[in-house]
Amino acid sequence: MTSTSIVRATCPHDCPDTCALLVTVQDGVATAVHGDPEHPTTAGVLCTKVARYTERTYHKDRLLHPLKRVGAKGEGKFERITWDEALTTIAARLSDIAARDPQAILPYSYAGTMGRVQSNAPMRFFHRLGASLLDRTICASAGAAGYKYTIGAGIGTDIEQFQNAKLILIWGGNPIASNLHLWTRIQEAKRRGAKLIAIDPYRSLTADKCHQHIALLPGTDAALALGMMNVLIEEDLLDHDYIAQHTLGFDQLKQRAQEWPPARVAEVCGISEDEVVQLACEYGAVARAGDGVAIRANYGLQRVHGGGMAVRNIACLPALVGAWRNAAGGVQLTSSGSFPVNTTAIERSDLLKNKLTRTINMSTIGDDLLRETSPSFGPKIEALIVYNANPVAVAPESGVVAQGFAREDLFTVVLEHFQTDTADYADILLPATTQLEHTDVHSAYGHLYMMANNPAIAPLGEAKPNTEIFRLLAQRLGFDDICLKESDDTIAAQAFDQRHERAIHFDWDALKQKGWQKLNMPDAPFANGGFPTPSGKCEFFSDRMQADGLDPLPTYIAPYESRASNPELATKYPLAMISPPARNFLNSTFVNVQSLRATEGEPHLDIHPNDAAARHIVHGTMVRVFNDRGTFTVKARVTDKAREGLVVGLSIWWKKFAHDGKNVNELTSQRLTDMGRAPTFYDVLVEVEAISQ
Ligand SMILES: Nc1nc2c(c(=O)[nH]1)N[C@H]1C(S)=C(S)[C@@H](COP(=O)(O)OP(=O)(O)OC[C@H]3O[C@@H](n4cnc5c(=O)[nH]c(N)nc54)[C@H](O)[C@@H]3O)O[C@H]1N2
Ligand SMILES: Nc1nc2c(c(=O)[nH]1)N[C@H]1C(S)=C(S)[C@@H](COP(=O)(O)OP(=O)(O)OC[C@H]3O[C@@H](n4cnc5c(=O)[nH]c(N)nc54)[C@H](O)[C@@H]3O)O[C@H]1N2
Numbered sequence: 001m002t003s004t005s006i007v008r009a010t011c012p013h014d015c016p017d018t019c020a021l022l023v024t025v026q027d028g029v030a031t032a033v034h035g036d037p038e039h040p041t042t043a044g045v046l047c048t049k050v051a052r053y054t055e056r057t058y059h060k061d062r063l064l065h066p067l068k069r070v071g072a073k074g075e076g077k078f079e080r081i082t083w084d085e086a087l088t089t090i091a092a093r094l095s096d097i098a099a100r101d102p103q104a105i106l107p108y109s110y111a112g113t114m115g116r117v118q119s120n121a122p123m124r125f126f127h128r129l130g131a132s133l134l135d136r137t138i139c140a141s142a143g144a145a146g147y148k149y150t151i152g153a154g155i156g157t158d159i160e161q162f163q164n165a166k167l168i169l170i171w172g173g174n175p176i177a178s179n180l181h182l183w184t185r186i187q188e189a190k191r192r193g194a195k196l197i198a199i200d201p202y203r204s205l206t207a208d209k210c211h212q213h214i215a216l217l218p219g220t221d222a223a224l225a226l227g228m229m230n231v232l233i234e235e236d237l238l239d240h241d242y243i244a245q246h247t248l249g250f251d252q253l254k255q256r257a258q259e260w261p262p263a264r265v266a267e268v269c270g271i272s273e274d275e276v277v278q279l280a281c282e283y284g285a286v287a288r289a290g291d292g293v294a295i296r297a298n299y300g301l302q303r304v305h306g307g308g309m310a311v312r313n314i315a316c317l318p319a320l321v322g323a324w325r326n327a328a329g330g331v332q333l334t335s336s337g338s339f340p341v342n343t344t345a346i347e348r349s350d351l352l353k354n355k356l357t358r359t360i361n362m363s364t365i366g367d368d369l370l371r372e373t374s375p376s377f378g379p380k381i382e383a384l385i386v387y388n389a390n391p392v393a394v395a396p397e398s399g400v401v402a403q404g405f406a407r408e409d410l411f412t413v414v415l416e417h418f419q420t421d422t423a424d425y426a427d428i429l430l431p432a433t434t435q436l437e438h439t440d441v442h443s444a445y446g447h448l449y450m451m452a453n454n455p456a457i458a459p460l461g462e463a464k465p466n467t468e469i470f471r472l473l474a475q476r477l478g479f480d481d482i483c484l485k486e487s488d489d490t491i492a493a494q495a496f497d498q499r500h501e502r503a504i505h506f507d508w509d510a511l512k513q514k515g516w517q518k519l520n521m522p523d524a525p526f527a528n529g530g531f532p533t534p535s536g537k538c539e540f541f542s543d544r545m546q547a548d549g550l551d552p553l554p555t556y557i558a559p560y561e562s563r564a565s566n567p568e569l570a571t572k573y574p575l576a577m578i579s580p581p582a583r584n585f586l587n588s589t590f591v592n593v594q595s596l597r598a599t600e601g602e603p604h605l606d607i608h609p610n611d612a613a614a615r616h617i618v619h620g621t622m623v624r625v626f627n628d629r630g631t632f633t634v635k636a637r638v639t640d641k642a643r644e645g646l647v648v649g650l651s652i653w654w655k656k657f658a659h660d661g662k663n664v665n666e667l668t669s670q671r672l673t674d675m676g677r678a679p680t681f682y683d684v685l686v687e688v689e690a691i692s693q
């Protein structure tokens with residue numbers, strides 16, 4: 001007799017969609033993963049990556065036992081050991097270092113899983129230890145900061161309203177690849193007569209399907225938003241009543257916007273004056289008619305020097321035209337600020353007690369691993385515990401990162417599903433469970449549902465959940481705090497603050513049964529103002545920015561590396577390079593899944609026909625891409641999808657699957673954004689040359 005059951009789960013990946021999954025389990029084996037047809041945003045559909053989730057879960061290369069390194073760092077040679085030996089070795093090294101200074105130990109994690117239990121709860125262990133803290137900036141902190149100064153929190157237009165909009169600006173995002181369920185709603189809006197405009201230097205899959213594509217130079221979005229303000233004010237396409245009641249600093253903004261006539265904006269952005277004027281006029285006119293005008297501001301535009309300011313400027317636009325009045329209007333950057341996540345309960349920062357700890361920025365891990373002990377830095381990093389992340393492939397200036405990981409005196413532990421580029425540098429490599437094998441609870445950054453993940457199958461091999469690994473380590477280190485023994489279920493039940501009206505109905509047992517539950521939120525969050533800023537208004541003028549040493553008004557901050565801002569560098573390295581996600585990978589996750597890698601083919605660089613011709617590059621030529629930081633080899637695709645002067649290397653390849661063991665991050669820099677201390681992945685100048693064969 002076979003037994004079949006359906007288990008309610010949640011997609012754990014770093015994707016705004018956070019889909020509700022139904023996992024089919026037959027005799028203890030997960031045989032299929034489907035999207036829950038009843039969950040409103042998932043609507044029964046998964047992306048190709050997760051539709052084949054069992055292929056990843058049961059992959060022949062899954063790590064199933066603890067391993068210790070026997071080859072050189074980076075070589076990837078390991079030998080099987082027992083859990084007992086692994087835990088004893090780690091505990092001994094950590095106690096030894098902690099006895100001198102626990103700050104020499106650094107946890108390094110990001111969003112391999114976004115589950116609050118497997119992602120956040122390990123911090124309990126590190127807080128108790130007094131380890132260094134990690135500033136988790138690698139993705140979204142620039143835009144988050146700019147948005148927060150302006151709007152107050154990561155709250156915006158609900159994805160479930162987009163189909164009702166009449167005009168949608170897809171600004172620095174590629175939802176077909178990276179936000180599929182929003183794209184479904186946008187397509188519905190299109191069928192109902194909405195106009196779609198993509199603002200993106202690259203003709204992405206999405207830009208290609210929009211009515212209009214404004215291909216501005218990378219890193220110039222803040223100027224385009226200032227130009228729109230200028231035209232909206234000049235043409236009086238404003239909602240004066242909304243401005244008077246719900247905004248702060250309009251008069252100063254008006255003065256500032258005067259400095260940005262369309263001609264200046266066109267010059268900075270590398271587009272035509274007409275494009276600026278027409279965009280602003282359409283935006284203002286649709287809003288004035290009372291129709292939904294929605295902006296989806298994504299991550300693409302934040303990964304440059306002025307990325308925070310760009311998001312801030314864009315976030316000012318809806319208030320100028322009163323777009324927030326309509327539930328299908330406004331802007332969505334993220335929905336994450338809508339969730340009253342009880343971070344204190346999950347991470348227990350109180351366990352730090354009075355210990356002094358420093359914070360290391362994950363985006364400069366390369367430099368920081370190479371720093372010696374000093375009064376300003378504190379102790380040299382002696383131990384690194386990596387989980388839910390693959391920094392050797394994804395962190396900027398990869399050559400330096402790899403040099404740091406290769407330090408002989410660094411003790412590195414990696415918790416992983418697979419032997420990634422980072423795992424190759426581990427001293428001890430531990431097998432972690434996947435989402436099908438452990439419990440978790442999720443918030444989302446693209447919708448408004450609290451989500452539950454029930455384990456569908458038993459852990460494969462000797463794999464253990466991250467939390468269990470840290471519970472065992474806590475035991476070995478003699479930490480007897482009760483919260484370090486709590487089960488995953490107990491932790492999950494504390495995920496949302498039930499005292500908050502949005503999560504008043506949160507009940508973990510009920511959520512596990514149902515799988516998902518929407519927050520209590522109004523459809524149009526700022527129809528009547530009520531912005532969560534200090535003034536309660538949308539802040540065109542921000543005192544907090546001034547206090548933080550920033551321009552309190554919207555402004556334009558040029559890229560570090562561009563022809564206009566650094567002509568000298570541009571003579572050497574004339575091409576701007578961006579590296580947005582490939583559709584079939586999720587950051588560097590899935591690169592080792594054969595069928596998905598086969599669809600992506602091999603690492604490519606898209607280059608405009610004119611730039612290619614000038615360098616004697618034809619379609620399919622192997623090219624060397626380089627700047628002062630490094631070099632890597634890819635196959636050229638000659639295409640006008642990349643505007644002239646721009647090259648595009650879809651990412652993020654595992655180095656070990658690339659042509660020369662290197663990926664695009666060899667060329668990216670560790671310089672940080674204007675706010676939020678985030679990386680500047682898309683603020684890079686390079687040169688490209690054909691490799692003679
Ligand atoms: N399939 C898939 N989905 C993903 C991911 C993945 O790797 N693969 N990653 C997930 C993660 S972690 C994130 S953060 C999101 C990211 O997803 P998105 O928010 O879509 O952001 P990006 O992919 O960085 O860039 C999107 C678009 O921005 C454009 N862009 C680059 N520079 C600029 C600029 O200066 N200005 C403007 N206007 N546009 C620019 C790029 O050409 C690209 O087409 O997607 C998530 N979803
Ligand atoms: N050049 C360039 N670089 C980029 C970007 C870009 O657009 N261009 N994008 C940046 C962005 S937006 C982001 S968010 C970062 C992403 O960087 P990361 O967050 O490091 O994401 P991944 O590369 O997907 O690596 C996540 C790893 O976590 C592992 N994992 C998943 N679940 C679990 C679990 O439950 N337990 C354990 N122990 N491990 C688990 C997966 O196997 C995977 O190897 O990359 C950044 N880097």
Ligand code: SF4
Binds near residue numbers: 019049180
């Ligand atoms: S990666 Fe995104 S679109 Fe794909 S299943 Fe997960 S949440 Fe849904």
Ligand SMILES: [Mo]
Binds near residue numbers: 138140
């Ligand atoms: Mo990200």
